[in-house]
Amino acid sequence: MRKKLLLGVSIFVILVMAVYNVAFADENEGIMLINDEIPVESESKIMPRTNEMPIEEDIMPISDEDNIVPISDEIPINENDMVSADEIKQELYLKAKNISDKNFYGFAKNITKDGEVINGNAFLCAETVELKNVTINGDVFITANRLKISKDASLNGNAFICAANVEFDGKVAREIFGAVKDIVFGENATVMYNANLVADHISVKGTFYRDINATVDNMEVKDNTVVIGNLNYVSDKEATVAKSAVITNTNFAKYEEEKKQLIDIIEDKVIDFARYFILVMLVFISTLKYLPTVIEKSKKNLSVSSFGVGILAIIVVPIILVVLLMLRVFSMAVFTMLTLFVLILMISNAITNIAIAKAISEKKQNLKLPIVVAIVTVINWLIYQIPILGGLIAFIWLTTGLGISIKNCFTKK
16 A cells, blocks of 8 residues: 555656646756766766867967867868767767757657757657667656666656656666656666665666665666665565675665554544545535525536536546647646646535535425535445445546536536
8 A cells, every 4th residue: 555655646746747847847947958967977078169269378279280180070080080088979969960958848659769969858758768879958757658768868857757667777867756667777777866766676787876765566686786875675575686786775674564453444534534524515615605606507517418528528628738738838827727627626526416415405495405415425425435336436426526517617597
């Protein structure tokens, strides 16, 4: 249960951060330059070049007799040339197929990024995502069934990953946040900050400059693995650690299913019922006081067609919002619409209860509407507690309430 909760929270955080970044990002927001707080080797630091280089007066100009060939956009190669590794990296950067100074949004069946430099955040959603010779100077948000990050990939920001199968052999200059089924780190994998993972299986290899924090079923630490920080993990069993692996400290906590006492179960149920009952009654009182006509309209719109409208809304609305976000159309308005849609979903069950209670109170004149709403809410909550059937009824209630709310917006009387 704890692992499922952590997985759900991780996925929720990734989606919220992705929506927030997409909604409020501009062309320059979130851009991290190549050398912006990224630890690199002193001899391989890459500096951007321009076509005009300043010449100090005290420095003698370079002549052909010095046997030194200046770097240009096209590097001549012959036996007399002395080209350093820094110059080669710089040339590769400038010769990249595509250099973008904007955030990248990718939604497709398969996405492959190769020979590109993205000076911004990247949002990737696909069946298969493969990052080859690519540099992303910003945060990366990835949702995929299969993800492969090659050794030539440099992610100069945080990596947020939600995927089934991950092969990771590249470099991350910040942290990794992953909710995955299976992740395999290669020998070239480099993580400069923490790696935070929830997974069924983790195979660790490469270099980790800080901590590995994991909740996992099964984990192996392979040969030549270096963890300069701590290896902290919660699991049913201890990880298999190779003798040649270098780890500063290992903290293992055995996962044990929490066994609740009867009193704890009763307490949880009482709290759950109280929350549900208070929510329904608050929605009813607010509607009765400020929008009394909505109650009557909700009763009239209580039908099978409202259930159909709710199903359609659950499918269509998210698609429309995502398309508008991709097109960068009214980003603030889209974010407001998304918030409103989530709010309506939260009170949809209450709307259905109120509509049913209104229909019953009109047939039973001796029962006042507030009492009927309370009775319907109690019965409804008790039905929710039935395994399988309760979940099905809850979905029907929510979807119908959503459809009723949408119909109310387009009903004049």
